[in-house]
Amino acid sequence: MEIPEKSIRIGYDKMKSEFFRILISVGFSEPNAERCAEIFTMNCADGVNSHGINRFPRFIMNTRQGFVKPEAVPSLIHEFGSLEQWDGNLGAGPLNAAFATDRAMEIADENGTGLVALRNTNHWMRGGTYGWQAAKKGFAFICWTNTCQNMPAWGAADPRIGNNPFIMAVPYKGEAIVIDFAMSQYSYGKLESMKSDGNKLPYPGGFNRQGQMTDDPGEILETWRVLPAGYWKGAGLSLLLDIMATILSGGLSTHQIHACSSEHSVSQVFIAFNISKLHNFPSIESSIHQIIEDLHKSIPVDSSSNIRYPGENVLRIRKKNLEEGIPVSSAAWEKIRNM
Template sequence: MSPKSTKIPFDKMQETLYRLFKKHSFSEDKAQLLARIYSESTLDGVNSHGINRVPLFIDYVEKGIIKVDAEAESIASFGNIERWDGRSGPGIINAIQCTDRALELAKEHGMGLVALRNNNHWMRGGTYSWRAADQGCISILFTNTQPNMPPWGGKHSRLGNNPFIVGIPRKEGHIVLDMAISQFAFGTINDYRLKGEKLPYPGGWDDQDELSKDPEEILGNERGLPIGYWKGSALSMVLDMLATLLSAGNSTYKIGQNDYEAGVSQVFLCVYPELFGDRGLQEKLLQEIIDYTHDVEPMQTGGRTYYPGERTLQTRKKNQEESIPVSTEVWEKVLQLTE
């Protein structure tokens, strides 16, 4: 393991974060929930949106951008569709509340949608699809962000990397696609920076308008590369449009007018597949697709293919057994914040 890394047991991480959040005046329940979600994301190998984000989260709390006591509230209801306002509360807590409400609506109506405005960063978007899958629901979730990608052919960032998440419940292991619309999420780019490594593929443009694998260059100007080039550019714009329209909230343009990424718009759509009454068939169809994808000759000897979420489950199991690899620099910052 790199000397820049250390290993932390899950329970120790969760307890440390709980003390940190209590120190910053979160209620008992909120401190426990935040500590658990940040630790679970890191357990699953998503340090970029887990432990690595904690110092910035605390900075936003101290600046008053994140309102410790704010509670999300429903502001409009249209049958199985609702609009909520996050009131600048903690992004994770608001997102869990809206996920749970979408699940309730889905189990009542077959499908439920909650559009949330004025929220803060929800950290790992996959958190909410794993949660929905545990409740037996399909989920489609997305959020807009501050501008950090140029529209295809443009020089300056006007689009967000607007994460898009799909979750499908499955007995043998849930299927969860969790991706930014940039080639690499900016938290992931920072992960490479912390490890002193280059990206495996170009992730954005440098100051000379050339595609780069250098995390420092990409983080310096925040010009990420859209997935699929012009296709990712268009998809990012459409997701921003949907999140903004459905929530009547801020667009990436409006978010970009602030000094900090806050007041984002998000969508939580859940479907309850049990209403079809053919769960056995659903499992069979999913397995058919997975088996067909697995049964392919790898390009490299010893390689293999995975379904979305498969490697997350493997990482979770490994880190439960061996403790969680964490950047020493980040862990020391967290410990300093708890003092």
């Protein structure tokens, strides 16, 4: 078992200003660096370092390599009613995705639903970011992305489909209920962190070199044969998400996206639903509250833990991290400081 790295807590503002400094140094404008730094820092505040501080150095490297263009802005390719196609022009994934989310809400303001399909964009880091963004503005929201080939189809030995994260979000008490899940049972980030902590997975998460299902994250990282969530179900959903992202955006499909080491030019879909003018009784807020109240009445198998809705725990983590500082490994922080 490897020894876990020392964890330290860094204040939100301090972390954000370091990200800002580095983003400026690679060519981002002040407003773009501000927004991008905010997204990376909030991902850490929400407990998702894998798509925050731990991923930031790679994001900067991809910018220096020219895969991420710091000054690119999305351009409108085609519009038809509530459906718009945009080209991300290889801009920063988080900025493009935040823009597309805002634009989908604007369309929905006029049109009931609003769909933005985005081609030639980049990794959006944490998909949940955009679910929270829309739901906090009062919209119901769905979005997804395709990825490079990082998962085998069901019954296959070689990775030809993506893990294509899918997000659904609804407003709740000024915050949100958000599900953000990749089509693999575990993300590569999770496998890596479980491996480096010397832990086994709670359930089998892929196949080893001998073709057997295993709960050893290191063995799975050797084969890239991660298990689709729900076996054939997650694999099938991944394929349909890729096809729909590709045809709606007119962008690249998983099999056309460059190797995962330099994944860029992905395709994404953002759909906002304007729920502010619907004809509902009781109110939407009350409907959701009743659903959550019923969920909370569940009898837990382990009597020491309660049943939570997706996103419920994030609120607790965020509050604590904003008050006490965001926990990161000292090595990760040192790396940022030296960039």
